[in-house]
Amino acid sequence: xxxxxxxxxxxxxxxxxxxxxxxxxxxxxxxxxxxxxxxxxxxxxxxxxxxxxxxxxxxxxxxxxxxxxxxxxxxxxxxxxxxxxxxxxxxxxxxxxxxxxxxxxxxxxxxxxxxxxxxxxxxx
Numbered sequence: 001x002x003x004x005x006x007x008x009x010x011x012x013x014x015x016x017x018x019x020x021x022x023x024x025x026x027x028x029x030x031x032x033x034x035x036x037x038x039x040x041x042x043x044x045x046x047x048x049x050x051x052x053x054x055x056x057x058x059x060x061x062x063x064x065x066x067x068x069x070x071x072x073x074x075x076x077x078x079x080x081x082x083x084x085x086x087x088x089x090x091x092x093x094x095x096x097x098x099x100x101x102x103x104x105x106x107x108x109x110x111x112x113x114x115x116x117x118x119x120x121x122x123x124x
Contacts, residue, residue, distance in 0.1 A: 045104035
């Protein structure tokens with residue numbers, strides 16, 4: 001049985017919901033919850049932009065094309081999504097990181113991305 005890590009955000013509070021529409025998260029529970037089995041660390045609640053979606057597709061992770069066979073409608077600008085922490089950091093380093101919701105970003109993101117970088121890109 002897979003056990004979720006404690007639902008705590010990067011600010012030390014209760015992890016808030018990231019998105020129900022589209023339904024996101026490693027567990028598809030709307031939260032950026034994680035566990036040891038989540039190898040991609042889908043922990044950063046990001047607000048999608050056209051620039052980031054194009055970047056992600058360019059580097060091999062097409063998040064915008066619908067994949068009905070997986071029940072995935074594709075993301076569009078304005079959607080919120082639990083993004084892999086390493087992909088977020090890569091986009092940050094390339095100058096096209098999306099904004100993040102700190103209260104909905106799991107504290108395990110801090111294993112990969114500094115709080116300073118997350119705050120720099122905070123939507124709040």
